[in-house]
Amino acid sequence: MPTELKMPALSPTMEEGTLAKWLVKEGDDVKSGDILAEIETDKATMEFEAVDEGKIAKILVPEGTDGVKVGAPIAILAGEGEDVSAAAPKADTAPAEAPKAATPAPKPDETPKSAPPPETKGVTPTETPPAPAQPAARPRTEGDRVKASPLARRLAQAQNIDLNALQGSGPDGRIVRADIDAAVGKAPAAAPAGTPAAAPALGGHVVLPGVIEQAIPHEAIKLSNIRKTIARRLTESKQQIPHIYLTVDIQLDALLKLRGELNAGLESRGVKLSVNDLLIKALAQSLIEVPECNVSFAGDQLFKYSRADVSVAVSIPAGLITPIIVGADAKSVSAISTEMKDLAGRAKEGKLQPQEYQGGTASLSNMGMYGIKQFEAVINPPQGMIMAIGAGEKRPYVINDSLQIASVMSATGSFDHRAIDGADGAKLMQAFKRLVENPLGMLA
CATH class of the missing domain: 2.40.50.100 (RNA polymerase II/Efflux pump adaptor protein, barrel-sandwich hybrid domain)
Structure with a gap:
């Protein structure tokens, strides 16, 4: 069969x-x-x-x-x-x-009773559709000047329409946008409640109703399922999670020196560590050291994790995905580096399995390679925190009570304040700073 x-x-x-x-x-x-x-x-x-x-x-x-x-x-x-x-x-x-x-909602719901013939479409929510032609109740001119809204004047000019030939449907016979649309056979129907009205094309341009009353060249790009999910989850995160942000400046010279020495020793194995690999390890160790931050909020429960699974933000053509280094606290830096390269490569090809990007106990997002000095990342629910890494740069820095030049980066932790108190978040930032500035502690 x-x-x-x-x-x-x-x-x-x-x-x-x-x-x-x-x-x-x-x-x-x-x-x-x-x-x-x-x-x-x-x-x-x-x-x-x-x-x-x-x-x-x-x-x-x-x-x-x-x-x-x-x-x-x-x-x-x-x-x-x-x-x-x-x-x-x-x-x-x-x-x-x-x-x-x-299929869109039925036409009877889209078209108001006072709408003009069916060939008309789109209308701004700020202006009413034109009523059947009839003499204006009051004069529509002030002296020799035709009464018209600024938007109506711009549209009339773009369409080469003589305002003197139109009968206004606005207050006191004022010419509004609907009158211009009607004059060119485009009088629109009202959009369904709660949705933006369609933007009429004007010579390859678009007018965004109720936002910017001017013609703007544009291209309409259909959202992928991934982009829709990103939009939904991050909106929920900012609406539902009370974020608290904590920032520290971290000296990188010791980490950079250790990275160079480790890469020299790992060259024969074909492994090349990135700064990000070491930061993943530092965050994982910090989460184990400060378990109050290795948590997630779940309504009337708080999940406290005994393992640090670090989600790492990776940019892909369709948007953003966060492959996970499982048990990063217990893995060597070389193992983290090898695994991260594999995950990032397959993420960009769309080859990750669900278990490789769903879950995680905390996240790390590094925008230092783009020269971003500092930023505040949005928490990836249901996780309780995310670490945002800025660019390392030469800055004046006080070392041993003297002002010197050092390689410094800013790191900002975003914490779910429902699950993590500010003092506990500060402890995690201190632990992260200490491990990065004294990186041998991560390898012990």
């Missing part, structure tokens, strides 16, 4: 995904372990493998389809000599339901 291949749940939080690309076509023979498709989840783009062998009899969901629900049939796999006609009706229903979810 033919088998339906269904949209898999490739992460615990996945409810729907984008079928980014089919790697097989109808009629292809496949066997267990073959890669059938690439699926974009809420976290990454992942490969979908075949479990059984057979022939791809029918592809139900074309590549590029968004919002495919987990468990929805996406293809039919048939064994040798099997008839797929019995499964065909199911194949027809899947594509029909996909666009239904993306």
Whole structure:
């Protein structure tokens, strides 16, 4: 009997995904372990493998389809000599339901009763759609000057419309934007409640209603599932987590010297440590030393972790992902370096498995390579803290009661104040500073 291949749940939080690309076509023979498709989840783009062998009899969901629900049939796999006609009706229903979810709200809800004919579209929430043409109740001129809003004047000029020929629908016969739109056959319908109105195009430009009343060149870029997830999670973080920020300046000279010596010794093994590798180790050790910060807030509970799993922010084409160095406190710096290079490389290729980027007890984000001196990172929930690393630079610095020039960086810890008190956060920052300035302690 033919088998339906269904949209898999490739992460615990996945409810729907984008079928980014089919790697097989109808009629292809496949066997267990073959890669059938690439699926974009809420976290990454992942490969979908075949479990059984057979022939791809029918592809139900074309590549590029968004919002495919987990468990929805996406293809039919048939064994040798099997008839797929019995499964065909199911194949027809899947594509029909996909666009239904993306269909806008019915037109009666979008179009106000006073709206002009159906060919009109878009209206700003700040101005009302034009009423049927009728004489103005009051004069619309002040002396020889036509009464019109500044926006209406700019739009009229852009469209070469004579304001004297228009009948205003605003207060006291004032010409407003809706009148200009009506004059060029673009009188828009009101947007659904709670959503921004569509921005009308004006000669390759766009007017952003209620934001900036001017024409701006633009390009509309569709959000990926990853970008949507980043937006949702970081918004929730800033709305729900009371952040507290603590910053310390750290002298880097001893760390840089040790890194050079270690790289000389590791050269024969093909390992080259980065400053970030050493900072991951320092943060992990600090979390073990100050366990009050190795926690996460969970409503009426506080989870305190006995292992330091450090999530490291990595920039990828689709946005940002945080692969995890599991048990970084117990690993050697060379092991951290090797693992980090592998994780970062596969993250940029979209090849990470869910367990490699979900979880973690704290995060580290380093923007020093971009020359950023200091910044405050947003906590990655449900974690309780994130360390933001700035650029190392030569600065005047007091050493042994004398002013000298030293390599110094600023590090800022963002802490969830529901779970971590300011004093405990300060202890973690002190421990981190001490380990970086005396790095041999990390290797003992």
